[in-house]
Amino acid sequence: MTNAANTQPRPRFVPGQPDMWAFVLFEALVFTAYFVVYVVRRTQSPELFLESQAHLDLRVGVFHTLVLLASSWSVARCVQAARERSFRTALTNAFLTLLLGFVFLVSKVLEWAAKIEEGFGFTSDEFFSFYYFLTAIHFLHLLIGFGVLAICVHQLWSPARRSQETIETCATYWHTIDFLWVLIFALLYVMR
Amino acid sequence: MNAGFEKRLSVVLLALSAITLSQLGVGSLEGHAALRPNATITSSAIVIALIKVRIILREFMEVRHAPVLLCRLTDSWVVLAGVGLLGSYFVGMAIARG
Numbered sequence: 001m002t003n004a005a006n007t008q009p010r011p012r013f014v015p016g017q018p019d020m021w022a023f024v025l026f027e028a029l030v031f032t033a034y035f036v037v038y039v040v041r042r043t044q045s046p047e048l049f050l051e052s053q054a055h056l057d058l059r060v061g062v063f064h065t066l067v068l069l070a071s072s073w074s075v076a077r078c079v080q081a082a083r084e085r086s087f088r089t090a091l092t093n094a095f096l097t098l099l100l101g102f103v104f105l106v107s108k109v110l111e112w113a114a115k116i117e118e119g120f121g122f123t124s125d126e127f128f129s130f131y132y133f134l135t136a137i138h139f140l141h142l143l144i145g146f147g148v149l150a151i152c153v154h155q156l157w158s159p160a161r162r163s164q165e166t167i168e169t170c171a172t173y174w175h176t177i178d179f180l181w182v183l184i185f186a187l188l189y190v191m192r
Numbered sequence: 193m194n195a196g197f198e199k200r201l202s203v204v205l206l207a208l209s210a211i212t213l214s215q216l217g218v219g220s221l222e223g224h225a226a227l228r229p230n231a232t233i234t235s236s237a238i239v240i241a242l243i244k245v246r247i248i249l250r251e252f253m254e255v256r257h258a259p260v261l262l263c264r265l266t267d268s269w270v271v272l273a274g275v276g277l278l279g280s281y282f283v284g285m286a287i288a289r290g
Binding site: 046077 | 193194197198201202204205208209212213215216218228229230233234237238240241242244245248249251252253254255257258259260262265266269272273276277280281284285287288
């Protein structure tokens with residue numbers, strides 16, 4: 001027999017706190033403004049930007065993107081597991097997200113170090129000014145993301161603290177780091 | 193964990209990863225071709241990135257289960273970003289050509 005509750009459509013809900021969504025949309029607009037300025041400047045001296053862009057390794061950009069996509073996947077699994085009260089699985093996925101974030105962090109620092117060693121610093125040319133600005137501001141969001149994930153782990157650790165809304169809010173922030181990187185990757189590594 | 197939801201998340205991750213890996217093909221452009229502006233590659237890169245962003249919003253961030261207002265707001269931003277990026281690219285290129 002079909003359970004009546006299962007046949008009813010699931011009510012719509014805002015994942016996490018609405019305030020976090022306001023912040024996400026604000027951040028998305030701010031980054032869009034940065035991106036538009038970058039594209040406009042790029043069109044004014046395309047050869048210079050392309051020459052400098054050739055010094056970036058597309059494979060490294062792809063690797064960073066895959067790592068962050070996987071971290072988004074694991075934090076989404078964390079949310080779902082917490083919703084189903086499988087807190088052990090949720091905690092495992094939260095730690096997996098932290099690990100993937102750390103892999104991104106180390107890889108990004110190594111990429112910066114390699115570029116600086118090759119002689120491409122913040123003031124080398126306009127492309128590298130944008131490259132360091134966009135990746136550094138994204139990196140700052142990543143560092144905040146570690147704090148946010150720490151709150152998520154803190155929530156999951158003790159039965160007395162587990163707030164599904166807080167866990168969803170933390171996940172929403174982490175996904176924002178992912179989708180902003182997807183755009184940065186397209187603009188710095190792929191576009192011609 | 194709910195097997196259906198878990199499978200859906202994994203399929204989404206695989207699709208996003210496959211799209212990302214397919215962009216490695218741009219790296220095969222060598223020499224002169226790599227150093228020339230290419231409107232097709234640029235517009236494809238922007239459109240593909242926005243499609244990926246929308247998938248992340250709807251699937252990983254669960255906007256597909258959210259109230260209509262949040263769906264509309266996130267979709268509006270994706271459209272705005274697309275118009276802003278593609279518009280600034282093509283208008284900028286036209287101005288640069290004089």
